Amino acid sequence: MKIALIGCSGSIGRQVAEVVREHPAHFCFSALIGGSDKEALEKLCAEFCPAFAGLAEGGEAELPVGTRLLQGAEILEHAFDGADVALIAAGGFAGLSYTLRAAELGLKVALANKESLVCGGELVTSAVKKSGSDLVPVDSEHSALFQALSFRRDAPFSKLILTASGGPFFRLTKEELKSVTARDALRHPTWKMGPKITIDSATLLNKGYEVIEARWLYNAPFENIEAVVHPESIVHSLVSFEDGAMMAQLGYPDMKLPIQLALTYPERLPCVKELDLVSLGALHFYALPKEKFPCYSLALAAGEAGGTAPTVLNAAAEVAVHAFLKEEISFLRIADTIEAALSALPREDVASFGQLRETDARARRSARNFIYD
Numbered sequence: 001m002k003i004a005l006i007g008c009s010g011s012i013g014r015q016v017a018e019v020v021r022e023h024p025a026h027f028c029f030s031a032l033i034g035g036s037d038k039e040a041l042e043k044l045c046a047e048f049c050p051a052f053a054g055l056a057e058g059g060e061a062e063l064p065v066g067t068r069l070l071q072g073a074e075i076l077e078h079a080f081d082g083a084d085v086a087l088i089a090a091g092g093f094a095g096l097s098y099t100l101r102a103a104e105l106g107l108k109v110a111l112a113n114k115e116s117l118v119c120g121g122e123l124v125t126s127a128v129k130k131s132g133s134d135l136v137p138v139d140s141e142h143s144a145l146f147q148a149l150s151f152r153r154d155a156p157f158s159k160l161i162l163t164a165s166g167g168p169f170f171r172l173t174k175e176e177l178k179s180v181t182a183r184d185a186l187r188h189p190t191w192k193m194g195p196k197i198t199i200d201s202a203t204l205l206n207k208g209y210e211v212i213e214a215r216w217l218y219n220a221p222f223e224n225i226e227a228v229v230h231p232e233s234i235v236h237s238l239v240s241f242e243d244g245a246m247m248a249q250l251g252y253p254d255m256k257l258p259i260q261l262a263l264t265y266p267e268r269l270p271c272v273k274e275l276d277l278v279s280l281g282a283l284h285f286y287a288l289p290k291e292k293f294p295c296y297s298l299a300l301a302a303g304e305a306g307g308t309a310p311t312v313l314n315a316a317a318e319v320a321v322h323a324f325l326k327e328e329i330s331f332l333r334i335a336d337t338i339e340a341a342l343s344a345l346p347r348e349d350v351a352s353f354g355q356l357r358e359t360d361a362r363a364r365r366s367a368r369n370f371i372y373d
């Protein structure tokens with residue numbers, strides 16, 4: 001199976017490379033596209049010799065004979081040439097153009113970039129429908145739902161229940177949240193991830209995104225999607241059915257399983273260590289403390305409003321989290337920035353990717369004005 005990997009040097013990209021390394025008879029790379037990390041791209045290309053490689057943020061790279069360097073607009077045009085599956089692991093709004101292109105080409109799309117569905121849910125799902133592409137979740141919660149639904153997107157269910165670790169601040173009071181720092185937020189209790197998503201986990205914005213993601217993947221109304229805090233991160237999500245039965249997927253927190261399964265489903269290959277049930281101890285579930293973490297409700301409200309609202313939400317969040325990581329704003333200011341952008345830019349219906357790109361740029365400007373003026 002030939003994989004075009006978009007976002008090869010981030011946290012997910014590196015774990016995709018591990019999966020490929022472990023099953024060389026099953027997987028190889030047709031393309032490796034990085035952001036700006038030239039060294040990481042060169043190392044991966046030397047090891048895997050893909051047909052195409054490139055840096056989305058521009059730049060040359062020293063590549064093996066047989067690997068063609070793509071630059072500028074060529075990247076989007078040729079990244080999927082000869083691929084069986086597009087694995088979209090680029091971060092943020094930047095991932096959407098690749099997801100759309102792969103979906104339009106009718107490729108199987110293994111989606112690790114949740115912003116593609118948060119911002120472009122309407123465009124992506126209609127492209128998938130039109131081309132007959134197969135959109136498969138890599139996000140661990142949505143992979144768990146897919147497994148609990150026996151890989152049937154049309155299976156009738158009564159509720160999708162996403163689990164959330166709660167992040168590092170779940171037990172803090174609103175007062176204590178005022179003074180938490182980026183360094184505190186980057187200490188995630190169970191999952192090892194990139195900095196943006198780790199902060200989004202601490203604000204619970206990430207869980208709001210995942211509700212929107214689930215809405216598009218499983219065509220579920222928002223009232224049928226719930227989130228609960230599960231600090232052990234062993235139950236990755238659950239589906240409940242009309243008769244009261246609940247199906248869950250359990251495992252140690254390790255992204256390699258959902259990555260690999262997105263590529264091979266419904267087949268399975270050896271992947272991670274099996275759970276040792278007896279040594280696990282108790283598993284806990286708590287109500288999501290929405291009142292302490294306004295980003296979750298802001299995401300849900302934007303998701304329900306639809307149109308350009310989630311794109312505004314996401315652009316403001318990307319700017320605010322960046323500022324928080326540089327210690328320019330406080331933790332609670334992230335939600336304030338998002339709220340301000342959402343009220344400054346009224347919702348519009350979505351007609352095209354170009355329109356979303358313009359909305360994204362406008363919302364970023366608005367968020368920067370809010371933070372720095």
Ligand code: MG
Binds near residue numbers: 139140
């Ligand atoms: Mg997740």
